[in-house]
Amino acid sequence: MAAQPGDIRRIFEKQGYEVIGDHAAVKHCHWLRKSLLFNTPCYKQTFYGIESHRCLQMTPAAYQCTQKCLFCWRYQGFTDTALSPAEAMDPDELLEGCVAAHQRLVSGFKGDQRCSPERWEEARDPKHVACSLTGEPTLYPFLSDFFERCHRRGMTTFLVTNGTMPRVLATMDVLPTQLYVSVCAPTKEIYRRLCCPLVPDGWERLMETLQLLPSLGTRTVIRHTLVDGWNLGHEREYAALDSRAEPWFVEPKGYVHVGYSRQRLTMDHMPSHADVRRFGEHLANHLGYRVLAERPRSRVVLLGGGRERML
Template identity: 50%
Template sequence: MYGELIPESVKKTLLKQKYHIVGRHSAVKTCRWVRKSLVENTVCYKSKFYGIQTHRCLQMTCALNFCTQQCLYCWRYYDSSIDRTKMTDIEVDDPQEIIQGALIEQKRLLSGYNPKAHNKVDPLKYSEALSPKHVAISLSGEPTLYPRLGELIEEFHRMDFTTFLVTNGTVPERLSEITEPTQLYVSVSAPTEEIYRRLCRPQIHDGWQKLNETLEMLHSFSCPTVLRLTLVKQHNLEHVEDYAKLIAKAESVYIEPKAYMWVGHSRDRLALSHMPTHEEIREFSENLSQLTGYRILDESTPSRVVLLSKLAAPMKLI
């Protein structure tokens, strides 16, 4: 069933990491913040910033093992021995089937938190978690490679989900044609082409140009747009002035400077010393604020992330 799209070695590794594979190129994995919300009654920074219900968030991908980059800081597992930069030459799964499969697997992933077996979990909260209302289309791979992404978003909206789409910005032609998500994230992990080639390691020849096309078109979106700056010491944290220039081009609603976290497979490529502290992220954000006019609205120390905007306060999504 998975042969031609997900090599067996990749599948075995992902299953060990508690990914639940859906169909031929999709997957679900429970975010640790969902688990913490159920057991410890804490919330993720997306709840703190934008008001979503952490325990009702579905984290999924429709492009498992497909990406246009091989970022040094990426914690996901990927197979670098084969070309996985496009999905237009394969038969892809139907959006409705992907969603139904993802919801089934989410319930399986949460089954261990049943209050009958886990006395720290509130029964009502658990019941709500089994019926998610928010979806983060990210997890692994580049979702804009999935040719039917617009239909996927439309179907989630038909089911009254809020949608968070996270993209590396290298497929602007897909972004220009899809139904808008509730919120659009663009990962901008390099402020210059030189850093982009070294840190993001594009697998397509025009990745930097494509990213800039995406940034230039952000003002045309009516949904809130976010630039996610994943900051890595000794790579991009020291380049706040260059980031300010890109932000002036994009004019996104929000900016989220966030620390690279030394987890997963990124530990094979980077050292613990590359992970910024929250204080360093805060200092970067203060400098960025002075250069761009974006104000600091909020921050989350556990996630090492700061929220900036020209709005007086973030828009709540529920």
């Protein structure tokens, strides 16, 4: 029998999430801890300048997703592929709930000898919202208003989407500071088997999103999560997809064998950093981009096509 919403809530809470209302959640990221205690930030601080210890990681759609990717390391108790305006929280209430939950989660670091009081105070006052965590955030119907509230409060925003909701992106008045689209398959057939869409036209919607990206007035990133034996290689096909989107950046990143993905994949599906770097170099050659940076311990490479100079 499928898990019920109450069961899912308990699973999330057991895993350290704070559930907000009926559909949102906050969890402090592993890198917030690393940054606070050991001054080791996530690769996105190095690549894009956000401060890991001041990053609020959240999702407005913890129970909703349009895919069930084999490599997803989060609990996939998704009950819906939609969230109606009548069910959804007001964006002010959502933001207040997220900030309060973030502060409660960060309070656990108070008094830790490894964490300076100044950095702890900073962490309580987040300057960045990473809208990802789990589920598909674009299913939250007031996402544009939510970003408007975040920006008004002086916070920058990242949105990570699987690209299956192009009509939402096309009609957002306020876009995130940086928009990530995950392109995790070079072909429709691999997409079908690896990303397991719950909507019948998932691939076509992803293609529509790629087509839309050049017209959106924000920084764009295509993320390729690479799973050895599944979607690694195929650089020519990926380049054909990426070139439609004209992204500011491309981020090839190796699959990591953690969380619930261990029930579906093995350690052998994790590419080495050398594999990811090689893929990145080949892809950059096809796209006319260049390798800008890399982080071997996160198995990630950053490619750029020239617009990074505007950062």
